[in-house]
Amino acid sequence: MEKNTNNYYIEKFSNANKLQKIDFLKKINLTKDETTLHFLITCLSDEFWSVRKIAADRIKEYGEAVIPFLSNALNSHNEDIQHWSLQILSEFVPKGFPAILRSMKSSNEEIRYFAAIALGNAKIPQGVTLLLKALGDERWRVRKAASDALVKYGEAVIAPLQQILTLTEDEDIRFWTIKTLGRLGPKAQRFLLEALKNGDKQIRYVIAAALGESGDKRVIKLLIESLADSDWTIRKSATMALAEIGDNAVEMMLEYLAGSNEQIREGCLRALVKAGSKSLQTLFDEIVKMDENRRFLIRNSIVKIGARVVEPLIRLFKLSNPEIQVFAASALGEIGNPRAVPILVTGLSDPNWNVRRSSAYALTEIGERGVDVIADALTSSNDDVRYWVTRILESIGEAGVPYLVRALRDTNREIRYFSAKALGSAFDPTVGRALINAMGDEVWGVRRAAAESLCVIESLPIEELLRHIASDNEDIRHWVNYILKEVGHKYQSRIIEAMRKGDSELRLYACQAAGIIGDKEFIEPLIVSLRDDSEWVRIYSAISLGQIGDKRSFIPLVRCFSDRNTEVHRSVIAAFRRLGDNVVKELINCTESDDDELKRNAAKALAEMEESRGLDHIIMLADDADEKVRVTACEAMSAFPCEKTRAILKKSLEDSSKKVRIAAIKSIGELGSVSDIHILADFLESTKDDLEQRTARRVLSEVALKTPDYFIDMLDSKSSAIKNLAFETLVMAGTDVLARVTEVAAETENQGLAAACKKVIKQIKLPRESMFYA
Template identity: 30%
Template structure:
């Protein structure tokens, strides 16, 4: 308050400041416009005591280059209450985020007197004012503002739609879920992502509407819905397992994919049942999902490979092949199964997997009582050797028979004996 004491004298009291407020308006504006940081700070603190006549200079101070001045102006405007609301709403038109941040803070400090003007601002012609009003009402969690914020999801400006999607995450409103799912069709990625994040934060309220949406729209839209359910994660698993029996093929197909992406072993049994789905696309997604679940799914896949009908066996076989050497130990046990067809199919699969640890067991099946098993075991052994770069051992070489060349000729041998021994 040093600025005003210099004007009124060293013994001036706050009442003197209020009485002379109008007369010093020019000096205040000059201090805020041209003074150094200390002068501006002292002017802001002083006019906060004087109230109404200095709202405009304080609003202008929200644009100051220095944060401490902006923050001081925000504090003082917050204390002034209702008279400051409309000027603050108007300054929401500023694009500078630093200015908007302190303006929003002042309106939140004012509280209830801000609510009605902010609700009216939801339909303002300026998109920056609409966006700011949505953000503040959301931060204040004003319940009666929810319908207006939901309507803003259809605003012509993407930044306003994004802000509406963000604001709705601060409410626990079932009524916002379906409109937010509709935003997943938005042309702008950052708007869609805001909707996805809000749907995830709404949690269980979003799950069933999102699953229903899996059966609607284009592939790209369905992928966005899937992303929301994947992000919700484990809380969605039980509902997704139930959706595997939905009459809509897209719902079943995407549900299988999502369960694989979440990776909860709880879904294994239901996904195994999907290997018998009448739709190939669903069987394919279920197969892939089981490989995504990985090790926990292997015992169930081996049982399906052993016991299932032809379609289920083939899907399980593909999944076990994708899982590769992880599947080898339980498959080796099937090589001794009493059923010759199981042994034959197992030999084929082990050959395709190509794990060299299968060689010994497959080699034993080269003498199997069933010719089809022997044939597939042989093919499997050859495939593994080729994949692992194992060459066939060369046959053992038999040393040549020794030839008796006789004794070398001696000096005293007769000529005919020397001729016999000329082999040397």
């Protein structure tokens, strides 16, 4: 192919670079053949704008002959070819206009779009009607292009636009008509201002929405005042219009922020936020300059804007101006966005107390949305921060509880203290267990805070608390007692339930708790517990009844002396002592009862109390018709060593009942005097009953263990029977008396006594078969 010919350039064009393409286009000879023209029209879609521009310029050189070709090119699917074709056609006045006008009616939105642009550039008079109609086009970009094109016509289109506005009901056409009028200068804007003041609701709404590009202060003022319109749609449109006006409206909107109308303040703030970062920064610069009253007025309005003002408020907080920090913290808290948490946490350690308090309140408002980050501040080295964080977590509620519970195990004593104190308002039942454990903390303040929180907690695990009433940790025991005394009465029903249905351990602790609380509501349940299967439950029921000190418990306590457990008896005696002097009188009355069990138990009680006022009544029981009562009377008299009881017991050795005689033997032995020994010695000589003999000898040996000197002296008796009895008793007492017998043998000057002692010693050391061992 020959170089430097059009075909050569066309062939090489597709593989050329940008500069080569420009060079080829400039070198093409305009032979006005269709091949070259079609090639140039194709070049209008090239990837490089400069190539497209040169191709368009070369096409123009063809003159009006290209109009049919460009009209056909409008059917191309390529936007660049459509655009450049219409641009070129607009320069062929007037022969190119029909093609452009026809393009406004195309079904292809791209062609309509570029046609509208071309009409605006060419200002073709016949195009006004088509552009007016295009204001209602189904495509936004066509409507926008038509509006832009009409603005280029200037004031000549004001009248037809006004006419359309009064005739059409199409909202799109209305909107774009007003928007176009708003850009056509003072003459058109006067018309819009009048309509904005006095038009119907629908027209005012569209005008407000369409005036965003107007910079006229009168328009801005009317738009601001429209923010207080009773109709929400008009307020919304005015806000959007002011935002679109942007910087030109900022100054006036800031002035209105000082006004008393809340709707206008809120609308101005929203418009300033929507206007972009520059307007927003201007707003917050102005807030810094405001007095406290003005800042207070606009705070609520700023809060309603929400997340979009969080970053500017954070920047305000960093200014280290206490008044501004308090304002920013309050607003951030009401907005509640967790992005504010880190900066607000820094405020908890601010030197200014108001800043610390406002930051804490703000974090509380944000609450569980930022609880993770808030809880991290528990590790702060700053006391103020730790204090406020625990208060915040407490105020947040359930979401903050797990963090406070974990903080009870923190190595820092202050954190443990603040956490224990804060958990008093929690509802989570697991909190109670954690606080109970915290009562064993090494720090007294933490222990007390935990106990005080348990006193006010809504969900105190009373059963768990009861199980710590006998804790190995004395601190926990102490504070459990404290809690039960303070608030135990609130949990009476649950404690009574534990006494009835709990396991044996829980029943025991519940009985113990009842005594600590001391409420008379526990009397009946405790009386029932006196018959519990567990001896420890019975013991603590008796103890608690004594601690409460109600008369209703007296008879049930007396009946407890039927219990074989001596600890139960001791507990009852302790209870009686707390019940006062009246107890003795009541016990004496019981000895006169028709109830044999009651008589027996009253006698036991008087004996264990060693209450001599009841002795005569016990003696009377020794003659009772009931064998068991006589046995008990004999046993009880052992507590009263005197001639009166000795005589009655000696008489009882002759009772018809062996059980009574055995009881008398034992009680005489308990009295343990020399005369008592002689009474038993005489009885041994008189009785033939094997059991009675064994019992008497065993009792004597027990006396010998307590008072061996009585029997050592009897070794020197003139009565051989007494001597033999003393010898046998000491031998039976065995090694426990050996030291004393050896001592007397060595020291006595009585040779006969010394010999008798040595005989006892020998027998103890080398025992031989005797009647005692037979």
